[in-house]
Amino acid sequence: MADNSQALEPVLNYVNASLSYLYHSFLSIPGSSILIRYVRSSYQNDPLRTLLEIILLLFALRTILQSRTRADRAAKNYVQLSESEIDELVDDWVPEPLVAPLSPAEQAQLNALPIISGPAGPKVKLMQSGKTVLNLTSYNFAGLAGNEHIKEQAIGALRKYGVGSCGPPGFYGTIDVHMQLEQDLANFLGSESAIIYSQAFSTASSVIPAFCKRGDIIVADRGVSFALQKGIQISRTTVRWYDHNDLASLEEVLVSVEKEMKKKRAPLTRRFIVSEGVFENDGQMVDLPKLIELKQKFKYRLVLDESISFGSVGRTGRGLTELYNVPATHIDMLVGSMATGLNSAGGFCAGSHVVTEHQRDNGTAFVFSAALPALLAVSASEAIGILRDNPGCLRELVENVRVVRGVLDRLECIEIPSHPASPLIHIYVRNSPATLEVPNGIARKTNKSKPNSLVPADPDVFDIESEERLLQDVVDEALAQGVLISRVKRLRGQEALEPRPSIKIAVTAGLSRKETEKAAGVIRAALLKVLGKRR
């Protein structure tokens, strides 16, 4: 033993010497004494703490050194494989086909899509049959399609600007007509400013993630359109859902969120209510004054998608704000479409300067996309001018909506969920004639829906396949009689909550009252023929 310790002595001495050398050189670093004092005092108070801190430090170092892409390799269940094993696995791997081929039925449906030969408008010539039919499916609410004045102005713009803008707005794609259109939109709506996007669908799904970040709260309607769903999805915000177009449910959700936040003592975050003016999915209309009252009471910001209602609702087409006589400044982000209401292309978001300027740097679809072609911006500006100056065209629209509803409302084989004033009319197949359900379904909620889940407490029960087949028969029958309507095409499996199959009628001021009456009659006859047979 003694021999052993003697043999070890020089080693121990060496270790001792080098340790004391390290200690002294550590002391010579300025500020090291503070660290030592800190460690000492903390050790006195709590010996475990030092250990914990060292572990924490090591952990932090590990996290920093570990690159993100290599996380898989470090993961516990990474399987170490030899090169030849990998080769074998590579050889064996058979990927699924990129997409599943269409079934014959789907192919037939795709091939049967109506193709318009020549201009789209209230009366269109179909390529397949060569017949001219009345068009009640295209968005042409104010009847601006084919307007000669707009066409002339567009040609003027073409001859000055060419077609494409050849660049994103940040890089010489901001053309004077874009600034003019933004100003026109803001003036028309009475908001502070507006920003335009080059596709309506991408507007909503870009506006939401520009403001709503992780940790923020969105309270959204269960029936919002696909574009809004995608915007909500990509924003990665905490979402709470309220029953479709049920503001009592909204209030409950707002109260529950408030409670939850208080309980968690969560810091103040951005909170948004997301809804639509006229819902694209069923034509219901939101009670805007009540919605604004709630938003102000609970201090939320409101994202209102007026893609359908802008250019179609209100005395001059300003949308719900005009219908309910609410200042547009009460809506923080008013999203709209220039493709539906103005028969041009693109979308917009109107709001305060802070809101629009923020999007110029952070709206992905704005920053990373080429600007709207100048001639389409000019035609949108012109369309606004026409709406503003001729309230008559929307009076005709209101009249035509009344005509269609007059013909269809009393039918027993269908349900119409749409608001009586909505120019977009959806038609459901009525399941059983016994249950006369109120479309606005506020009354008979037995149990409450969970705000965390997208599925409402008592979801509508319907058989997608059979209803779609019936509705398609109605569409085909109407087309045979000279009226073009369409079954609403849904991306089944991709929608957050499967919407009920429906037929969509977009009433237009482009048709006279008589023509509308005739078309509605044809649709009624087709509905009776197909759905009446069923029973």
Next chain:
Amino acid sequence: MAFPTSSGSSLFKLSKKSSQRFTPSAQEYLASLKAADDDALAREQARSHSPTPARESYAHTTGTNYAPSIASTPALSFASTAASTISTPTTHAAQLEEDDDPLLVPDTPPTSNDPPPTALHSEFGYCNNEQYRYTSSYRPGTSLLPQHQDPPMTILLATYISYLFLIAIGHMRDFFGKRFWPAYYKHLQPADGYAALNGDFDSFYTRRLKLRIVDCFSRPVTGVPGRTILMYNRVSPDFNVTFKLTGQLTRALNVSSYNYLGFAQATGGVADAADESIRRYGLSALGPRLEAGTQDLHQAAEALVARFLGMEDAMVVSMGFATNSTTLPAMVSRGSLVISDEYNHASIRTGVRLSGASVRLFKHNDMSSLEQILRESISQGQPRTHRPWKKILVVVEGLYSMEGTFIDLPGLMELKKRYHFYLYIDEAHSIGAIGPHGRGVCDYFGVDPREVNILMGTFTKSFGAAGGYIAGNKVLIDRLRTINHSFAYAESVSPPVLTQLTAAMASIMGVAPPLPPAAVGAPGTLIPASAPYVHPGPAPASILPQWMHLPPLLLSGQEGATRLRRLAFNSRYLSQGLRKLGFIIYGHRDSPIVPLLIFNPGKMPVFSRLMLAANTHPNAVPFVVVIVAYPATPLITSRVRFCMSASHTKADVDRLLRACDKVGDLLDLKHGIPKGERWTVEEVVDRAVELVKME
């Protein structure tokens, strides 16, 4: 043809005649707008004076054009100025111009022997010298790895210090600002129970760094984004927080727009076709494709795109961004893996995020990095469960818009044979711009496009239109038609846009009949010898709408072929020339996107402003340039990005090289090659043809 073909010089005066033709409508337009406008705007207009007649300032009046004194213009509101200036025909100012303005009149006007010009010189430059042509195709053996040259340490250090300095100053300004000028920070603070829409930390970069140079972005323009562009002069009374238009316009050489083949034109055969289509079809298809928003024009365009690319089928979408973001979710979903280049565009990232698929990134254009990831992901399978991936989609871009690099397609195709992944190439910038026939990277590398599963591209760039396409086999495209978001919910492509792209594409391909396919492709067009792939021939006349009548030069494909060869020459000349001058240039030599590295954040705005001011040397013309910095690029490698176009003449590129040479000396940007190997700018200009042929 819209033009008299008697003599060239008369054409360049045509602008005045054409201005008279359009002025009344423009004035009517304004009058109706004004009359109808509501009180607010009317009041604003009453307050402001009408702007001084737009007198374009050029190099001859250097200095005054860049920073006009604020006193000379009354306080105009932004909006009212925009409204009034629309009425000012751009060509009105041209009447006041001297006849020898190089932006409006060719340096060497055509003689009676030359073929007459077919376009306005301001939109599409006249260049008749057959020497200034080149064919864009891959030379086997050229390295495709990104050659990213590092700057000297001093520059690197200075750049980091600059950023530190900017950040420190920014925080100081915030610190004092919040205490002394709280009103400016109100919208960044929680107020009245609402959280700030935009936190002061989140917006720090925008407020304290970008704001300093924001005058170099989003400059308002008017007219055609062709060879030249008209820019509104603006001044900022409050350090770039707001801008006021002075009412004056500057015509500048445009080396920034994505106008590779120069089809951004308001005159000529393609524009005439678009004009006709507005008369016939109006402006909108009035709905999504799947709900009666399909017109015969859409079908024609899709057939033509498929034919152009040599694919079985294609579909068109109304927005380039949405082409990626709404179709990627239709192809991949949870359980699939997307392997994406680290520099892929935001639209791809959006699409992948929406799809729910897993994502892994590989190093930019580095095939060994990709292979390593492929081996690892196939062998490991899905995380945790180790189940095999349902499918693997590799997403790359043909030409990277910030780097100027081409995808290493030969390397990628080899990997594809081995690893059975699906390949998605985003050709937003490469389609129409590269390859001997303009068919993009497949054409450039001589790869059969049908070996690629999905070709995606946009019409905004080379075709002067808007929107994008997806091409693939019929099974794929038919399925995508039924399940992509845009077809079900978004507006379909507008008729004039469709016509523009159809006409432009047809004129690149040539149309047969009436002319036999042999006439397509100018002499000198060569296909790489090893290529097993023969590009698809001219467009069958039956695809095009009956009413579309293109002029003979476009029908024969001659014009398209010339444009391709001019673009190839210009791109290579600029890229090689700048390298010879000593700049650090990224990307491949055939790329029409030429990034010039600046590094230092302080030099970026100065570069942009100097190029626009055009006062570095006599006879300089103004240039509009694009500067890009973080977050679009890595923090350190701020750059200027030039986009070449077929519409530029050799003289235009000479001007650009001269201007860069001067500014480069001034800003100390030449760190690419040692002094001894550099050429003088005169040497570069004189030996241009030789330079272009060099490797």
